[in-house]
Amino acid sequence: MKVLGESVYAQLTEYITGSQNSFYRLAYSYLGNREAALDAVQNSVCKALENYQSIRNPEFLKTWFYRVLANECIAYRKKYQRDLPLEEKLVQKDFYYQKEFEAGLNLYEKVNRLPDKFKTIIILHYYEDMTLKEISEITNVNLNTVKTRLYAGIKKLQKAMKGEELL
Template sequence: MLDERKVIKAMKGNEKAFEDLIHDEKEKLFRMAYLYVKDKEDALDVVQEAVYKAFVSIKHLQEPHYFSTWITKILIRAALDFIKRNNRLNVVPIEGIERLDYGERNIDDRLDIMTAIECLQNPYKTVIILRYYKDLSIKQIGDVLDCPEGTVKAQLHRAISKLKFHLKRSVSSE
């Protein structure tokens, strides 16, 4: 649970409070970065860049209780910038997928889902990741992406439809 007192201290320049906040968020940030860049070292670079940007701009955070949403937004932008800068295809190593906990699905199902998510365009990929991997509500996703809830719902619906289509197509081609 987020300690708003730590956020307020960090906003006032307390480096230890900021460090504690990042410590609480680091695993979630890494997992999200990894879903975008598919490489451990690159994900660490994205997290580092996002943490730096957050540290420099935390004094501009408007609402302390939105810290997690705010830093997630910074991370998404950093990940997308990283992808644009490097503009390369990333292959997901099987052992990397196994380390990420996706429940009781077997490895083939996880590979199919990850492949299907990779086929999505960035806005659709982002709403799927935020909804099902970060477990954010529609309203929280709207806050992260700076868009209305209706837009989030529409993008989520389209993303799910595209995932279903891709997964049906991959099953029928076997």
């Protein structure tokens, strides 16, 4: 039993060191602030390393950690929501511009304005390339509910992109 625990710990540390950019990207999409995102990732890593014994099946290490990270981001935002400054966009006047970039940035801004229950699913599915089953495990929500929220979130985004509805 002890050998299994050491194996899980080794797998967890390897996974954490190899996926830091993905973790930061997810945390930043939740929090919109560099320092807050780094804090949330750091807190998630600490919690994961302290509680690795609760991993029942090493196959689900990824979903387990993403659940820890998503919960940490939500908790961080609830705790410090008023104190999180929005980062100013640093845009150079002579940067390369294509009209398509504007649409992508606009969509990302609209995704970030969605309620958490839609935003989490859309970010994990489209930005982190996770399956709906993995998202169900991460969010601890029924698979059919994940599907419903994904499609409802997409509809909200479509309306928002057409200017029909404010999120």
